[in-house]
Amino acid sequence: MSPRRRRPHLVFPDASELEEPLLDVQDLRTYFHTARGVVKANDGVSFTLNRGKTLGVVGESGSGKTVLTRSIMGLLPNIQLERSGSVRFAGHELTSLTAHQLRDVWGTQMAVIFQDPMTALNPVVRVDRQLTESLRIRLGLDRRAAHDTAIALLGSVGIPAPEQRMRNYPHELSGGMRQRVMIAIALACGPKLVLADEPTTGLDVTLQAQILDLLASLQRERSMGMILVTHDLGVVANRADDIAVMYAGRIVEQAPTKDLFSHTRMPYTEALLRSIPRLADPSHTRLRAIPGRPPDLASLPDGCPFAPRCPYAQDRCLTDDPPPRTAGAGHLFRCWFPVGSPEGEDALARNVAAGVPAALAFTGALAGAAISVTTVSVTATAVVTGSLAPDASLVPPAVPLVVPPVVPPVVSPGPAEGANGDATAGES
């Protein structure tokens, strides 16, 4: 089957002429009907994203981040799926488009970078075709032009000797190279929005930084919107304009990045902040576990889904689901006893006094965190002051809690990485 150009059916305005936000998601619900019951993977997610901006989406494993990106794109398989809400993208309501029309959105308007390039790249197809097929089919380039564009793209994502890499199969490339190829593929047709689903998981810290910097610079060049999904608040701390914290299929706190770190409202966000890996940790450390497990999305509890693990939880949390509340411009959260509020402080104090395990573990962890944090270098990007600990008798004194930069300073990509471990692509 030879690649034939596909003529677009939908018209998209130039992003710069767009008056509304690039992406406007309202009350998006994505339910899977399974044998175990209805899995509410996304349960009323709303946010907007402007052109050229980055939204960080953070949450534990299973909180519905991947489902959110797929649901926005309309990429989920239609079987046993119930999807409602609105996804407006560049003037089009995506939820009412047919599968056929959606193909006009995919790749050229909205692209996705998968978590694991080893599984997301076709193992039996050379880099060449995986990169050029969309250029030829979607943009209508001829073989020659597609080849040249592909090589330029590989160069722009920092791949040395792109001509040679074109002939490689994915397994012949190193992990970092594969992720770069994946980025090149995602950006090939000049999308206005990139959904990056944990684009650096499984890479070591240095590579992680290089890839994220690369993404940031490509994003700036092309003024793309980006949704950067991660389980690591540290990754988005200095890369996102806004951050949405997901828990059990919902956004539980959402704020401009600085605001989220300096005026944390959600106990869950606060716990996540604690769990940011520190420089001293081995590179693949996942979230320092918040005690307990997230709820089963197929049988969510009545009240607040975080209640069983929350150091602040009161009786009310077990019965009443907290509605979204605002705390300043663009800052939303869902909590009855927010961090830093008198009710919150009071709730925590009561729990500690009553010996609630979550509260005790939390205050203990706070002490540990405070100590290890003081040893961290001063290049910190965000500082959360001690508003967490109003009562010195209950919690340790207000030691600045530092969000350490997880990544060392920017290194120019290609050569540094090529020198250490990209040799797998060598001639055989």
Added chain:
Amino acid sequence: MSRYVSARVVQLIFIIFFISIVAFLLVHLLPGDPTLAILGPNDTAQARAELLKQLGLNRPLPVQYWTWITNVFRGNLGISFLTHQTVSNAIGVAFPIDLELIIVSQLLAFIVSIPLSLIAALRPNRLFDRIATTSTYGMLAVPTFVVAVILVLLFAVKIHIFPATGFNPLAQGLGPNLKSVLLPSISLAVGSVAIYYRLLRADMIATLQEDFITMARAKGLSTPYILIRHALRPSSFALLAGAGLSIGSLFTGAFVVEILFQLPGIGFQLIQAIDSRDYLVVQGMALVAAIAYVVINFGVDILFTFLDPRVRRG
């Protein structure tokens, strides 16, 4: 890659050597007088004595094997005591028939089973898949000879568009030739369609769950393009292995169809020769069938390296 292939070639040579020993022993270890096996029961005592001397049948087995294998390489597999034809002649008649039956029947089987399984795998357990799965199950359950008889009744007896029996070699023109192999090929293809459909459908369903398929969809590529250019190749390993086994065994396994349609293929002649204790023909036909079997599966192994670049190492 070349290292892999040469290793496989060495292996192939060993297997063929082993097959030749088994074929050799087939005649020489028969109980009683081997000349009886070679010349049949009706020959004279003088002929027996001559053969004994000629083949050195009283000498040690390795020497006898050497004499025999050098003859085989010269194309001399002996003479059938029934027809007084050389065995190599008989093979020369039989082999092309099987080759053609196999090529035509397998092409038919692929043409039907591949699109069926691609479409069925797109929506597993939905209407199309259910119909296709049930009907291929049915095809698997009907014995080949029943299919053959039905086809003959329909197309040769009721409407005379195909001959009921007999083989027209290619030399008599492509039309008559194809006409004479089409019904037997369809009979053979029916069973293969069912097997190939199941093998490819199962792998295809698994492949379509892969991230790289979602990735291909996220590029805005069409479903037929994704199925054929992204999903088919990584899904075809079981199909290819199954096809290798099935094609290899058809050299003898087609005998039912060959008998029904009176096509003197290898299976047909082998059965006849066994029945009449024409041991040299049995030996020759078995040797050819076994070698064809291993060579085809060797070919499949080589094809694997083209299908999956991850096998290509060294």
